[in-house]
Amino acid sequence: MAAYVDYAKYYDYDHAIDTDLAFYINYARQYGSPVLELACGTGRLLVPVAKAGFEIYGIDLSENMLSLCRRKVEKRDIGNHVHLFCADMATFDLPRKDFALAYIPVRSFMHLFTQEDQLACLRRTYDHLRPGGVFIVDVYAPSYSHLAKEQEEGFHLRREVAMPNGHRLIRRDRFLRNDPVLQIQHYEICFEEYDEAGNLINKRTLPLDTRYTFCYEMQLLLESVGFEIVDIFRDYDKNPFDGTEEIIAVARRPG
Template sequence: MATLDADATLRAELYDRRMREMDRGDSELYAALARDAEGPALELACGTGRIYLDALAEGCDVDGFDRSAEMLAFLRERAAERGIEPSVWRADMTDFAVDREYELAYCPFNAVQHLLTIENQLDALRNVYDALAPGGRFVFDVFVPSFELIAETYGEWRTESVELREVPYKFRTRTRITDEVEQQFTVENELYDPDGSRVVAESHRLKMLPKREVELLARRSPFEEWTVRGGFETIEADATIEDGDSVQVWTLRKRA
C-alpha cells in the first residue's frame, strides 16, 4: 500500500475534513444511485473517498479513480481502518480507459470544473461514454455561478481554526477570478501551524459552467439524452432547474 509523507498526509487530511464538514447533501444522492444501479458504478475524482467509501461499505460494486496519488493513498488508509478493500487507481478524466462496462458513472462536487478547455471537457465526456454500458448514465454536479456571491466574497481571504491530529491550525482560503474572458477562477488554500509557519499552500484553477454552456457540451458529446435539475433531492426525468437554484445536477444517458 502506498504511504504518504507528513506534508502529503496533512494536505489529504485537511481536504477530507473540509469536504465532510461541508455536508452538501450530495453523498446521499450518489450513494443511492450506486445502490440502485443494475450493474457496476464508477466514481470519477473520488478524492479521499468521502462518497466512495460509504458506497463501498454498503456493498455497492463501485470502482473509482483520481489524479492525486496522495488522495488515493489517504483513501486506502481509511478503507483499511474500516476493513474494506477499495478498487481505485490513479487516472485523469481526460485520459482513462477501463476493462469493464459501467451502468453508472458519477463525478461529485464540481470536479468537472477542473477541466479548463473545451477539448478537455469533450475528451472526458467521450471517455465516460465509452466506459458506460448501453443505457448507462453519467451524473455530475456543478454550481450555478452567482453574481451576488462573486461580488460579495471573491477576492477576500476567509480564515478559520481547524484541528488536525489534535493540533490547532489556522486555515485560510480565497477564491478570485483569474480570467474574466475565459470565466476561470482560482481557489487558494493555506494552512498555518501553531508557530505561524505555513505548512500547506495550494491553488486550483477551475472553470465557471453556466447551464447553457454545459448543454452545448452535451450536444457536442456522444451522449444522446440529457437532463438537469437544481438540487440533490432527486434526478427524476420531470425534475427542473429554476432561477435561484445554486446547484446543477446533470444526467447524461447513453442510448440502450
C-alpha cells in the same frame, strides 16, 4: 491538479460533509454495480458506497489523495470490490466498459480548464458506460456576483475545525481574478495548523482554480458526445435547476 498533492493532508478535515452521499447511494441502488467515480479523491463518497455493497472503481490524478483512500479501503476490509487507479479523467482507459453508473461529484469537473479536456472527459465516460448507463456531473452554478468581481480580495476565514490530534485547522480563501475568456476563476486557499498550545506548526497556500460552466453549455457538452439529458437539479434534494446553487446534470447513454 497540483494543489491536491498538498491539499490531501487536510482534505478530510476540510470536507467532513456527506450532504451528497444519500443522493449518490440512491442512484447506485437504482442502477446497480459496477459504479465509477471520477476524481474520487480520499474516498469520502467512494468508501461508504463500497460499504453499502457496490462494486466501485475510482480514478484520481493525485496519488496523495488516492493513498488516503487506499488506507480507508484496507481498514474497512472492502478491498475485494474496490478498484483504484491513478489516472486523468480526460484520458482514462479502464479494463471494463460496462459501468451502470458513473459520476463526477463535488464539482471536480471544474478542474478541467479547457473545453477540449471537458469533452475528452465526457467522451471517455460515455465510452465506459453500458448502453442505458447513467452519468451524473455536478458543478457550481455560475454566480453573477462572483463573475462581477474585478479586484483581488484579501483572505477571509472559510472554516475552522478541530482535528482528531487536538490541533486546530483554519482555512482561509481569497479571490484573485476572473478570466472571462477562459471562464476560469483564480483562487487561493490557505491552511494554518495550530498545535494544542496555539503554536502555528504548518502553513500552506495553494492555488485552487476552477472553470465555470453555464447550464446550457453543460447540456450542449453532454449532448455533443451522445448523452441524453435526464434531469438537471440545483441540489441533492432534487429540486429543479433554477440558476442558483449547483448544476447537477443527470444524463444517460442511449441504449
